[in-house]
Amino acid sequence: MNAAGSLFAEKGYRATTIREICDRAQANQAAINYYFRDKEQLYVDCVREASQSCMARAPMPSHLEALAPAEQLRQFIAAFLQRVAVDHDPAWHSQLLMREMQWPTEACREFVEVHVKPTFHLLQGILDRLLPPHTPQPKRMLIGFSIVGQILHYRSARPVLMMLVGPQVFDALDVATLTEHIASFSLAAIRSCVEESQRKEVP
Template sequence: MTTDSTRERILQAAGEQFATDGFAQATIRAICRKAGVNIAAVNYYFGDKERLYIEAVKHARRLREKQAPLPTWTSSTPAEKKLREFVLTLLRRMLCEPGDPWQTRLIIREIMEPTKACEELVQEAFRPFFQILVDILREMMPATTPLYTVHHWALSVIGQCFYYRANEKILTMLIDQEELRQQFTVEKLSEHISDVILRGLGHLSSSSLSHPVATLRSNDETA
């Protein structure tokens, strides 16, 4: 067994355990049993439980980025297209598509109950990702737009995406299951959020909306 494979197995086992139980409740003994290693191996590779947790969170983030990567853009890619693809990527990462990986559950747990791992997560991943969004939005705003206004819009994008992850159980109480299954897919949520932002920025006419307001109104009137 190679050094890398042992470390990888420990990280995988730790990530799954921490995602389920949280930092306080997860035990090194349970992680070692899941990984098929002894406690000395954890001490050798990570030093202590806190460092293992931090590395497990970072490992989860790297895996999730690999599972749902941002597309490659060129200098000629329209800002509107980049925004739509950014939103779709963010939703895929947050809403566990494809599958329901432990990686997202661990990262969301860390966001909701931040520890020291969150500091490294923000610096290494969230801040660069956030900057990509800021740069996209800047392309669609006047050059004189204050930075705080760009940040308002960027956080509005992230907040709308995060809502669907943070309030999954509430949504199942508010919305019919069949409607959730058919109308609240990642793709449809992505279209809606992107339309809202683009319309707010003046980059989308009513006729270009995924679900035009006029069409929705006429449907209501004839119902």
């Protein structure tokens, strides 16, 4: 399954052959049809494992309540970056999930329901505490997208970023640096939203 997952993540479903998988796993070709019904079932099992393991490895912080909202956001960003931008081993977990998110197969719906939606709602909750109470919901959504967009960029555009600034510059970006930047960038923007609405409120 590690063999399958890493190849699927590298080359995609169609470009990966079961012969390759079995070579890497040092198993017989028929093993796939014996243990997993067929190639497709093996694929969805890989996605499921990737999703479970990814979330288990870098869980969203559960003790947020006690912290100041700004610190909650910081921790959220750090945990999200940890999930998405860092290559844990096996590296294929997050790669495969990213593939699913960009060109979803059937395996994606479950992932979105179980993991993406709760994560986004967690972020929305944090933003609720950071923003004035009467902030319109669409605005909160856009701010959420802006934060998530900044984070995911380091995964989804990784190959291009490497070509753009060179691998050595890119690899020098660690989670702490990125967290600090994205958090301060976003908090500054959010603060200006608050001020803006206060100006309207108390003219």
